[in-house]
Amino acid sequence: MKKQIFFLLLLFSTAIFAQKRVETSIDTTKNKIGAEFKLTLKTSVDTLSKVVFPNLKSLGALEVIQSYPIDTVKNNDRYELIKKYGLTQFDSGRYVIPAVKIVINNKPYLSDSIAVEVANVPVDTLKQKMYDIKDIQPATYSIGNWWKYLLGFLLIHIIAAGVYFFLKHKQKKKIEEEVYKTPIEKATSLLNNLEKKELWQKGAIKEYYSELTDIARNYIEEAIEIPAMESTTSELIAGLRAASVKKKMTVTAETIENLERVLKQADLVKFAKSKPLEYEITEDKNKIQKAILTLDSSIPVEIPEEEDVLLNEVQRQKQIALQLKKKRNNRIVISVASVLFLLLATTFYLMATRGFDYVKDNLIGHPSKELLEGEWVKSEYGNPAVQIETPKVLVRTDLTKSLPKEGMALIKEMQSFVYGSLIDDFYLMVSTLKYKQEGQIDLKKSMDGSLQAMESQGAQNMIVKQEDYETKEGITGLKAYGTFSRVSPITNDQQRMYYEVLMFSQEGGLQQILILHQEGDKYANEISERVLSSVELKNEGR
Template sequence: MQKKFSRNIKIINKNTPLKLFLMLVFLMHGNLYSQVKTSVDSTKVKIGAQVNYTIEIEADTTQLVVFPETQTFSPLEVIEFYETDTLKNNDKYRLIKKFGLTQFDSGWYQIPRQKILIDERSVFSDSIYVYFQDVAVDTTKQKLFDIKPIIEVDKPKSKTWLYILIGLLIVALIAALLYWFIWRKKPLTEEEKIAQLPPFERAKVELQKLDNSKFLIQDQTKEYYSELTRILRSFIDEKVYDRAMESTSGELVEHLEMLTEAKQLKISNEIIQQINTIFRRADLAKFAKQDPDMESAKSDLNTIDKVLDAINKALPEPSEEEKLLNEQYREAQERKAKRRKVILTSAIVAFLLIATVIGFGIKYGFVYMKDVVIGKATLELLEGEWVDSDYGMPPIYISTPEVLKRMDAPVPAEFKDKIKITAFGYQLEEELTIAVTTTNLTEPQENLDLNAAIEGNLQTLESRGITNIVTLNEKFTTPNGAEGIKTFGTLSVPKEKKEGYIDGNYVMLSFTSKDVIIQQIVLVWKANDRYANEIAERIINSVELQPKSK
């Protein structure tokens, strides 16, 4: 879309009616109002040298005189605007305005007629020719060198790397926290180390801890016997009878006797009786509040220690199948623990991602988040590094997301001595087109019809297949006070590779400069693209036609 459109951003085109062009170029001239004298300090200078161009006017003391204060001397360039000198002669003022001009190409150049306003009437100065001659170079003394090749200038570095670095640091911090709290092999506490021991060794260690405790010293007999019987029950529960922890003392002793009679557990009746005695004494201590003496309690602990040895010795050696099952059980437990860690880690990461998306979505909008992820081109332009530059002569100061490149602006042969067109543009496929054009007329025209130039551009667009052009016009003023016309609306542009049309919006800013120059800025972008809308608004608000103050 944009490539087709950019070729139509021309004030003069082969398809533009000749009548429209004649309306643009041949307009009425103003009448001379007062005595105007024009002079230059030299009509022949070297290229790059300054020519002082002077305008003198005699006017009444009550009249308001306004000299040109903008770049209206094309193709010459203004080096300096000098202050106006005022000399009084009786009831007349003699006003002298001087301009410093130059040119960097050799040849004869015409200083265009300049319009001066006296009150509300216009007068024009005379045009003067100045010759800029080449500087002689003695090639016998000065070596000649080839033209330097074009070099690429690096674009300003964006802050993308900073955002990536911050993101990586956040990811690293989250990974470190997950490792520290979930995956790290934490140092085991003493209780955890004891719990991982085999049943017999664990029971032995627990008996040793009970022997070193202060239960008996502090007359905590109930707590002492509760822990003593728990150690024995826990060992029997894991190695002999898996319901030992929930059985009563009598039921447990009775089951041990049955196992002994059935020769499934080879322990003596004396051992069973010792177990029964200690259980009864423990029941009395826990429920009848009968406290055995310290020596009996110590003796019972030693008895339980021997009972553990006897039962462990009586247990058969585990078969290879049991060892395999135990190994499989251990591996299954490890896999289960690892699976729990994976699930917990995945849940935390998913929660953080969802929370991040929701948080950014609430703050910036979910559509914006989607466009960031897929990399929408107009969004990247909007948030990228913008370029502030000027184009054409006199310059158009404008801010754009990319540098505008010079475009060909062909002029019909019959008009080459009447106008000169310079054009700069940028195209983003079918999303966005930016174009800046400057048309210089060789002869100044009073009351230049800017609407004719606008209408000519619109007719050229229609000739290229663009349809449904809705046109609205309104007055437009740049931030530094330059006034022009803003033409805007909607249109339908043929697709480049497919059938059908693309709905778009357009804005055309048009200005005139002292009736010798037409300057236009044209923007076309795809409809319903909010980023392109913001780009267009930002570009329009940046347009200035006067040199920026230093």
């Protein structure tokens, strides 16, 4: 059986060992929670060598509670250097002390990794003083994730307010276009609205005169068609006089002079900080209103000719078509905005109630989730056969090429089936071995070899827990599970991986199921539970 265990270690191991320069030992491999393990590293060098032992705070999952001084023993022309570390762990289980790097003459050397066990301290409840059960205590109020709900509520209302004001602005603009059919109607309505604001009564005289003159300028520009908004007062009056002659307007000089006085008064208020009296402000408003009405009545009404009527009809049809197109575009914009609003509102609601990960996994997607929800396959693999249910069909792979000849000499039959690879975020392997020489297989030693092989392939800081395992058919085996860290080959970042290994000894052979995935992947956890619960083995005793 020793040869068989040796072969199992070679099956998964790919590490190449350097010349032995560091001796590794530990005072005990089994200890209680909180007790100290003493790890000893020993090396022998000549008197001119420089040796550097690392300053460690932790070794894998074990905490370094004491770093002892280096002991030096002279042996003829050589020095024997001894370094000890005091380690401890406050959780029961099986742990692996990883290799430690010692630098000798600027060349690194690695110590051996050692597996240790930490056991619970038994408590004698018979000698302990007993106490009554405490009364039910009221639960303290926890605010929990209230900020997520508040954030989702505010975002939904902000989006709703944005959509509301957008639609209201569109509606207001449409009503304005329909109500103000002529420039005089628009000017009259704006003058009435200006008086309702009571700006000058509140001390905002400058703002009042600015709006008052803008109403007059805008009317002149739309009705008489001269650039009133961009012109100075002098340019506007000159242009108005020229337009009245050209258009044969029956406007009096007094009307233009009154308009000029109000515009100059407004210039003094806006630029010279002049403050007219109340009666002057009222008179200026009346002058503007009268000037606008007089100008409007003085514009001659032209009777359109037949060609003009046809041209106006064509323009009217074009305008109707343009309005229909605008309405159609508005409906499209409103529909798209409504869909976006509902989508965003639903997204934020789900984020607030179920979390960001739920939204990301369901909208963007998650590889493990897709595996879990896909169509599963139930099949038998290897000999002795392992019947198992998996998310995908396992692919046969040949591991015999990586084995030494002396290892292959012990093997009668070997079959391996995998999904993914060891560098993926999810990996599943089913492997079976049959030996030429029949005998009882030590599952614990086989498991140790498998775990050491995982270390040789890049697993670091490995935490190991072991327990007996029994299938639904009553076949017993050994289960190991825990976590380890590795360097991602894609991002070069440290990843924390979770693993589970099942081993069974059946019909003179070894059956192994191995699952690896990222720690904290809830979908991968569900896959692992479903796969392992589906394992069925042929009972050799039946």
